[in-house]
Amino acid sequence: MTAVVEINRLCKSFGGLHVTRSVDLRVEQGERHLLIGPNGAGKTTLFNLIAGDLAASAGSITLLGKPVTKSSTATRAQLGLARTYQIVTLFGRDHLLHNVKLALLGKSTLRHRHWGSFDQEKTLSVRAMQVLQSVGLADKAYWPLEQTSYGEKRRLEIAMALAQEPKVLLLDEPLAGLSSEERETITALLRNIDRSITILMIEHDMEVALAFADRITLLHHGEVILAGTRQEVVNDPRTREIYLGH
Secondary structure (H helix, E strand, O other): OOEEEEEEEEEEEEOOEEEEEEEEEEEEOOOEEEEEOOOOOOHHHHHHHHHOOOOOOEEEEEEOOEEOOOOOHHHHHHHOEEEOOOOOOOOOOOEHHHHHHHHHHOOOHHHHOOOOOOOOOHHHHHHHHHHHHHOOOHHHOOOEHHHOOHHHHHHHHHHHHHHOOOOEEEEEOOOOOOOHHHHHHHHHHHHOOOOOOEEEEEOOOHHHHHHHOOEEEEEEOOEEEEEEEHHHHHHOHHHHHHHHOO
16 A cells, blocks of 8 residues: 555654654555554654654655655645644634635635735635535534634634645544533544545544544654554553553
C-alpha cells in the first residue's frame, strides 16, 4: 500500500528536553491510525511536527510522497493536510457559516483578492452550507459561535478541516470533554468520513477509539514503544503497563 505519511527518526528537543525521540511512523492511504500514550508522551508535539507548526530537530517527514520536513504549514495544507486541535480553535465572534467560509478560503483563489468582501460570494456560501449540512449544523449556520455547545464547536472544527478537502486529516482528541451523547454524535461523524481521506487521530477514549482504528501506535516519553493492529497493541503487555496502568 501507499504511505501518505512517512516519518523517519524524527526528533524534537527544546534545549535539553527531548520531547520526540527518533520516531518512525508510517500511515497508509485510507487508514484510520490511532496514536495513544499517557499525558506527556509527545503525541501533540508529533502532530505539530507533521503539520509544520514546529520545526524538527532531526529526522524527516514525507507527506503524500513529497518531502516536507522543512516546508511551511501553508505548503503542507496546500498538499492536502488538515488538522484539528486539542483546544478548540475557532473565530469566536463570528457565526458558524462565516467560520466555514474562512476555512474554504484557505484553498480558494479568492484568498489572493485584496479588495471587497467575500460575504456575497454565492459559490462560497453554498459550499459552506453543504459542509455544515454534512456535520448536522446547517440549521445553526447563522448562530453566533458563543451560543453553541462545546460538542457543536467540536463538530464545527471538524467541518472546517473537511472544508479544505484534505487527503490527510489529523484529529487531536476530538472526543475530549464531550458528554456520552456528544461522543456518539462525533464518533458517527468520523465513521462517515470517506476512506479517500486518511485519518491520524489522538484519543484517550479507548473504547471508542479502538473501535475506530485500523492500526495503533503507542508513544511513551517521546518514543514509539510498539505499533500494530488493534488486537496486537491491546494484547501487548507493554500497553497494559504503560497506558492502561496494569
